[in-house]
Amino acid sequence: MSNGWRDKLAGARMRVDQEFNExxxxxxxxxxxxxxxxxxxxxxxxxxxxxxxxxxxxxTENLEQIMPELENLPQGMARPGGGGDSGGVIDSLKSVLGFDSSDANGSGVDADELAAATELVEAYAAELQAHLEDQGRWTEVCSAAAAEQ
Known part of the structure; x- marks a missing residue:
């Protein structure tokens, strides 16, 4: 099944993915x-x-649901700078000292991490739109999206 206007983004997304990797x-x-x-x-x-x-x-309304899964990724793919210390001594000490930034209902979602992910996703969307505009494809994509409404 076709996603309509979203299908028109495929090539642009591959290009922006490469540029956004930095x-x-x-x-x-x-x-x-x-x-x-x-x-x-x-x-x-x-x-x-x-x-x-x-x-x-x-x-980004579904981001919160997948954020705990980031901790389940293989340790070989840990974050740059050693950020992959999930469940380690530092996390335990932060929690004991009240520096745990997980949300109050105990879902295990780090509010700072969620905010960082949201900010990065929004930057990606802005860069993708800019790319489409630069390539003269923005109007075509918008027209296709409007036709689907």
Whole structure:
């Protein structure tokens, strides 16, 4: 089954993925973690009927559900800078001292990590839109999205 306007993004996404890789490397997430994050994100276009006002947005409402899974990725794919210490002594000490940034309901989702993932996803969406505009494809994608509404 076709995803309509989203299918038109395939080539652009591959190109932007390559260009955006530097930002992923500079982030707290490994490439494998970034891949998992992007599986929880759906791209949408706000106001596609008016391309000059339209915005490519990242629906991140499912991010919180997959964030705990980042800790289950193989340790060989740990975050740059040794950030893959999940469940270690430092995490235990932070928790005991009250520096645990997990949410209050105990779901194990680190609020700072969720915010960082959301920010990175939003930057990706902005870069993808800029790429489409630079390539002269933004109006075509918006028209296809508007036709599906």
């Amino acid at each position: 930002q992923v490397i500079d982030s707290q997430f490994s490439n494998q973690e970034w891949g998992l994050i992007m599986t929880a994100v759906e791209l949408d276009i706000d106001r596609p009927e008016t391309p000059s006002e339209a915005t490519l947005t990242a629906n």
